[in-house]
Amino acid sequence: MEVEFHGAAGEVTGSMHLVIAAGRRILLDCGMIQGSREQERRNFDDFPFAPESLDALVLSHAHIDHIGRVPLLVKRGFRGPIFIHRAGADLMPVMLEDSASLAESDADRANRRRRAGEPVAVPLYAVEDVAPAMRLVQTLDYDRRQPILPGVELCLRDAGHILGSCIVELWADGRKLVFSGDLGPPGTPILRDAARVSEADLVLMESTYGDRNHRDREGTVHELGDIFEQAWRDRGNVLIPAFAVGRSQELLYWFTRYWDQWQLDRWRIFLDSPMAAKVVQVYGRHHDLFDDEARKVWEQKPDPFHLPNLHITESTDESMAINRIENGAIVIAGSGMASGGRILHHLAHNLQRRSTHVVFVGYQAQGTLGRRLVDGARWVRIHGRDYRVNAQMHTVGGLSAHTDQRGLMDWYGGFRARPPLVLVHGEDKAREALAGEIGERDGIEVQLSRPGMRLTV
Known part of the structure; x- marks a missing residue:
């Protein structure tokens, strides 16, 4: 061999x-x-x-x-x-x-x-x-x-x-x-x-x-809660670059678990991905692969994909409308390394605001926009235009x-x-x-x- x-x-x-x-x-x-x-x-x-x-x-x-x-x-x-x-x-x-x-x-x-x-x-x-x-x-x-x-x-x-x-x-x-x-x-x-x-x-x-080594789950939960609280006080938006399969579903799971503790009812939550509805359907067909705790969560009403203030946006017009929201929005969008996809448009509209919080929940490969932001870049180029980075960056390793x-x-x-x-x-x-x-x-x-x-x- x-x-x-x-x-x-x-x-x-x-x-x-x-x-x-x-x-x-x-x-x-x-x-x-x-x-x-x-x-x-x-x-x-x-x-x-x-x-x-x-x-x-x-x-x-x-x-x-x-x-x-x-x-x-x-x-x-x-x-x-x-x-x-x-x-x-x-x-x-x-x-x-x-x-x-x-x-x-x-x-x-x-x-x-x-x-x-x-x-x-x-x-x-x-x-x-x-x-x-x-x-x-x-x-x-x-x-x-x-x-x-x-x-x-x-x-x-x-x-x-x-x-x-x-x-x-x-x-x-x-x-x-x-x-x-x-x-x-x-x-x-x-x-x-x-x-x-x-x-x-x-x-x-x-x-x-x-x-x-990653931060433990308990520390990660506290960190996410603190980020959401700070962003609310700053009257800003939270942007989360996340792959449409994996981290997006886990984030919604955590949102369900800590709905009250994080006071998520005051936010507008967007899963902005043309793939999102299809991925939700795939997860629905494979409950047999979930762990015991997840199966119990999915039996609850609402389940993580049907939170009362969750908007799964598929069309371009729906995605563009999110960028008219100046505060109070949590936006999960691909790609996870900010190397393409709808997250680029949200970053272009929000990076210059000091009230914006960008949360990275996965690995950022060398050469990607996500890596440059994590490494502290003060200017980045998106779709041929340069943007000053005033937003606050967070890397949450416990969600990797x-x-x-x-x-x-x-x-x-x-x-x-x-x-x-x-x-x-x-x-x-x-x-x-x-x-x-x-x-x-x-x-x-x-x-x-x-x-x-x-x-x-």
Whole structure:
């Protein structure tokens, strides 16, 4: 069994790893690279393998940095089966169609500003390219080991990251590979905790937060409550960049739990996303994947998606109307890294106000607008125009969808023997810190993946 690393190898986005075993070629994830314009242009590059040479694609979950280049892979020749958990398959067309729509809008906007002699902007793929990819999808359940190709067996375990997220177990050539996908922190609302795996010949593990530990849930709850109270006193708005799948649902869950304590009845709450209604429907079809506490919350009236002052805005006109509200609004909008989507319009209208509070609840990759704001930028450019940043920034780590250093070390510590470990999906600072901690504790040499690196198991 051989593994080649072609994405999320020294960075957090663009997950893509190739497994060659039993005479077959299996790709793990085919994610989009996110970040600066220069970084995102790499999505247009040729794949480092012939798409038609692949026998299968296995997807760990439906976030764009793990599935975002699937339509492109199919467009360029891939025709094999695509394996994903059934909940991930439900989310997949929602995510990909939105990604394609945003890409088309960005290309149109760029072409309107195009100067003479500049190349015409084109989207990575179009909405019409999603359907051919979805026709290749085969859905799986958790905890069922089954053959997917001659000599290759697969089992998906719950990763506790988003709905339908998976740890991938792959058997071939008498060897076993475990790919963590993205691991959620223990105690994440709505979702069950990540499954433990005890045996492997090689482990590929994410390392997004390998150099830090999150604030505990209780501290996070107090922090959010304090932010809302301060924003109310400042007579401002609260903007929360959040991915349409995962953090948005968790935020609404917390809003339900702390409705009275945070005095949320005085606010107007907006989930501003054309995907929101579709994602709500997907969650409604998969209550069996919720943890016990979440199932109880969903049985209450109202449930988190039907709060009395929650407005799920789908149309552009509805979204634009939010920007006429100068105070008293909590706006949850994508994208989670402020790299595109409707949150950009809300930031453009609110960043210059000192009364505005911007709350980041997830990882902000290098090169993204979210990262620049978190790092203290005083001026930012949005849609070709510069804006002074007077708004107050908050990073609430306790709501991250990724587990922290403690959680990663604990999950790897569940393997009975200490199999070879390769860290993926992390910047070098985080990976080096985690590699050092695990190496010191377990007496092993932890490897950091690099683009093009190949390992034999």
